[in-house]
Amino acid sequence: MKPFTTLTAIAAPFDQPNIDTNQLCPTRFNKVPRGPRYAAVLFHDLRFNADGSEKDFVLNREPYRSAGIIVADRNFGCGSSRESAVYALYEFGISCVIAPSFGDIFANNCGKNGLLPVMLPTAEADAIRRQLNANVGATLTVDLAAQTVTDVEGEVHRFDIHPVRRKCLLEGLDDVDRTRQYLPAIEAFETSYRRERSWLY
Amino acid sequence: MALTMFEKIWARHVVTIDEGEALLYVDRALIHEGSSHAFDSLREQQRAVFRPRQIFAFNDHYVPTTGRDKGAAGIANPDIRDMVLRLGANAAAHDITLFGIDHPQQGILHIVPPEQGITQPGLLMVGADSHSSTHGAFGCLSFGVGASEMFHVMATQTIWQRKPKTLRIVLEGAPGFGVSAKDLILAIIARIGVGGGVGHVIEYAGSTVRGLSMEARMTICNMTIEAGGRAGMMAPDETTFTYIADRPYAPKGAVRDDALAFWKMLPSDDGAVFDKTVTLDAAAVAPMVTWGTNPEQALPITETVPDPRDARDEVQRAEYQSAIDYMALAPGMALSGIKIDRVFIGSCTNARIEDLRAAAAVAKLGRAQVPAWVVPGSRSIQHQAEQEGLDKIFTAAGFEWREPGCSLCTALNGDQLQPGERCASTSNRNFKGRQGTGGRTHLMSPAMAAAAALRGRFTDVRELAAKG
Numbered sequence: 001m002k003p004f005t006t007l008t009a010i011a012a013p014f015d016q017p018n019i020d021t022n023q024l025c026p027t028r029f030n031k032v033p034r035g036p037r038y039a040a041v042l043f044h045d046l047r048f049n050a051d052g053s054e055k056d057f058v059l060n061r062e063p064y065r066s067a068g069i070i071v072a073d074r075n076f077g078c079g080s081s082r083e084s085a086v087y088a089l090y091e092f093g094i095s096c097v098i099a100p101s102f103g104d105i106f107a108n109n110c111g112k113n114g115l116l117p118v119m120l121p122t123a124e125a126d127a128i129r130r131q132l133n134a135n136v137g138a139t140l141t142v143d144l145a146a147q148t149v150t151d152v153e154g155e156v157h158r159f160d161i162h163p164v165r166r167k168c169l170l171e172g173l174d175d176v177d178r179t180r181q182y183l184p185a186i187e188a189f190e191t192s193y194r195r196e197r198s199w200l201y
Numbered sequence: 202m203a204l205t206m207f208e209k210i211w212a213r214h215v216v217t218i219d220e221g222e223a224l225l226y227v228d229r230a231l232i233h234e235g236s237s238h239a240f241d242s243l244r245e246q247q248r249a250v251f252r253p254r255q256i257f258a259f260n261d262h263y264v265p266t267t268g269r270d271k272g273a274a275g276i277a278n279p280d281i282r283d284m285v286l287r288l289g290a291n292a293a294a295h296d297i298t299l300f301g302i303d304h305p306q307q308g309i310l311h312i313v314p315p316e317q318g319i320t321q322p323g324l325l326m327v328g329a330d331s332h333s334s335t336h337g338a339f340g341c342l343s344f345g346v347g348a349s350e351m352f353h354v355m356a357t358q359t360i361w362q363r364k365p366k367t368l369r370i371v372l373e374g375a376p377g378f379g380v381s382a383k384d385l386i387l388a389i390i391a392r393i394g395v396g397g398g399v400g401h402v403i404e405y406a407g408s409t410v411r412g413l414s415m416e417a418r419m420t421i422c423n424m425t426i427e428a429g430g431r432a433g434m435m436a437p438d439e440t441t442f443t444y445i446a447d448r449p450y451a452p453k454g455a456v457r458d459d460a461l462a463f464w465k466m467l468p469s470d471d472g473a474v475f476d477k478t479v480t481l482d483a484a485a486v487a488p489m490v491t492w493g494t495n496p497e498q499a500l501p502i503t504e505t506v507p508d509p510r511d512a513r514d515e516v517q518r519a520e521y522q523s524a525i526d527y528m529a530l531a532p533g534m535a536l537s538g539i540k541i542d543r544v545f546i547g548s549c550t551n552a553r554i555e556d557l558r559a560a561a562a563v564a565k566l567g568r569a570q571v572p573a574w575v576v577p578g579s580r581s582i583q584h585q586a587e588q589e590g591l592d593k594i595f596t597a598a599g600f601e602w603r604e605p606g607c608s609l610c611t612a613l614n615g616d617q618l619q620p621g622e623r624c625a626s627t628s629n630r631n632f633k634g635r636q637g638t639g640g641r642t643h644l645m646s647p648a649m650a651a652a653a654a655l656r657g658r659f660t661d662v663r664e665l666a667a668k669g
């Protein structure tokens with residue numbers, strides 16, 4: 001996994017709440033194997049007409065084609081657990097989504113793929129979106145080690161993140177490596193557990 | 202100390218705790234064709250499946266619902282065929298139990314495990330699909346995970362989790378005539394909102410829940426995710442134990458008593474503390490339909506499409522307007538007058554035998570005016586329905602009786618709506634394009650969907666059945 005440390009990138013504002021994973025990646029693309037093809041899948045049905053031509057959509061406009069951050073409204077990534085929504089963001093080049101709240105599973109999936117979900121209070125996320133709407137193409141800076149977002153006006157917003165998630169993202173650590181260290185504990189757990197619940201085995 | 206059922210199950214599965222994250226032992230994991238990404242990661246990192254007997258695979262999302270005589274080989278679309286075959290190859294390579302396309306008990310990953318007794322009280326289960334909350338109806342902790350987490354589960358049989366909060370939803374009273382579990386859960390979501398359960402495990406309790414069948418309980422737990430909940434659960438009781446008894450994976454003989462004794466200790470203790478409690482009068486719930494593009498946009502069938510001007514704030518006004526535009530409705534339209542193009546009775550929410558019985562009881566009263574599909578949730582349900590003659594009732598009423606799978610719930614297998622088509626659907630999500638690009642989905646119960654088929658428009662099933 002690619003480490004996430006700091007990022008300064010163009011941020012695209014998404015003002016509608018409840019953007020679900022089916023919009024991020026329409027389900028019919030789930031069969032696409034992971035890789036660069038997912039860049040075109042992101043928001044596919046909002047970005048492209050049936051004949052493949054482009055619709056007027058924020059990510060089809062300059063300079064948002066090279067956006068690295070999305071600032072959204074509440075409940076971003078709700079819906080299906082399919083991780084392809086995250087692959088699509090990743091391949092498009094988005095490494096950070098800022099929103100007042102996220103679908104639980106989506107936020108989890110982000111962290112496992114080197115994407116940083118940043119939860120900011122509604123008022124702060126709204127204010128940043130207003131700035132971005134007023135300054136098309138403005139950049140934000142996200143510093144994971146410091147746990148801050150610096151907005152268009154230079155104001156610094158602190159965010160919380162679980163220390164383990166932070167460590168894994170900073171170091172690009174895979175969860176499985178982390179867990180393998182506990183293998184003896186898992187096996188010990190199984191021994192007593194299986195005795196207690198013999199009917200399961 | 203008085204504990205909730207969730208706390209009891211959680212505590213017994215903790216292997217270790219690191220920085221406030223618990224490493225939890227996973228009893229059983231459920232995967233489907235979409236889990237190919239997890240298998241790719243196993244291959245890339247050259248890892249084996251740690252406990253293959255505890256992983257169960259299902260061909261459901263991509264299987265066709267007609268013309269299955271030739272099995273996977275008969276699937277015309279090469280991409281779809283490949284998804285079905287790939288799961289089979291991956292399952293075989295890793296020695297994982299597969300309910301494949303040709304299996305006599307094939308079906309949806311949230312329908313087959315309860316039928317087989319794989320789902321049991323007290324377990325910690327994960328599934329590669331957000332509706333894994335369904336299994337909580339048996340008093341277990343079950344939730345959906347993405348492909349990376351599933352890869353982790355397959356490699357270690359554990360999962361890292363932070364402890365969610367608990368929300369208790371108490372349902373009291375007997376649901377009225379024509380009101381089903383689907384109406385109850387739609388009413389709950391309309392009440393607490395699609396974000397109402399975020400960060401919480403929801404335990405459904407109260408006299409209504411105790412009076413429900415396992416099928417109805419599963420319908421409610423299934424849609425917990427639509428309220429944002431991490432998992433849904435219900436206390437196991439005699440209804441649960443009777444349902445499980447004698448199923449292939451159920452405990453039998455001497456160990457059955459051990460299992461029963463354990464299961465009976467699971468329900469939340471008196472005085473257990475939940476972070477939040479919501480109460481709902483089940484007797485006041487009417488048959489529901491969704492009018493918009495998320496599941497909280499649901500109303501009783503007797504209502505009208507809301508006016509964005511009546512929204513509580515700017516944000517909701519914009520949401521209402523965008524939903525009304527997408528759904529091609531107008532504020533003030535009576536819901537019961539809205540014409541439909543298609544009907545879909547199926548999905549892990551509502552394709553169990555009781556759902557099909559409820560739909561058939563209505564189908565018997567007339568003839569479908571629009572194309573109407575009935576897609577059973579599994580082969581076992583299909584056979585049971587055929588033994589009961591339900592298939593005959595459906596076909597005589599002009600409904601199409603199809604083969605089991607996810608089908609039009611998620612439109613991955615080629616079954617899909619055409620742009621602009623309006624569908625009365627018993628599935629769980631009405632997001633834009635969920636059933637096909639440009640498709641318009643209205644969620645409702647099986648009886649309501651069957652009623653809509655007979656009239657070609659949304660219909661209050663209470664009125665139709667009373668006349669019938």
Ligand code: SF4
Pocket residue numbers: 261262309310311330332548549550606607610611628629
């Ligand atoms: S029926 Fe629908 S919700 Fe259920 S598992 Fe299949 S695709 Fe998912």
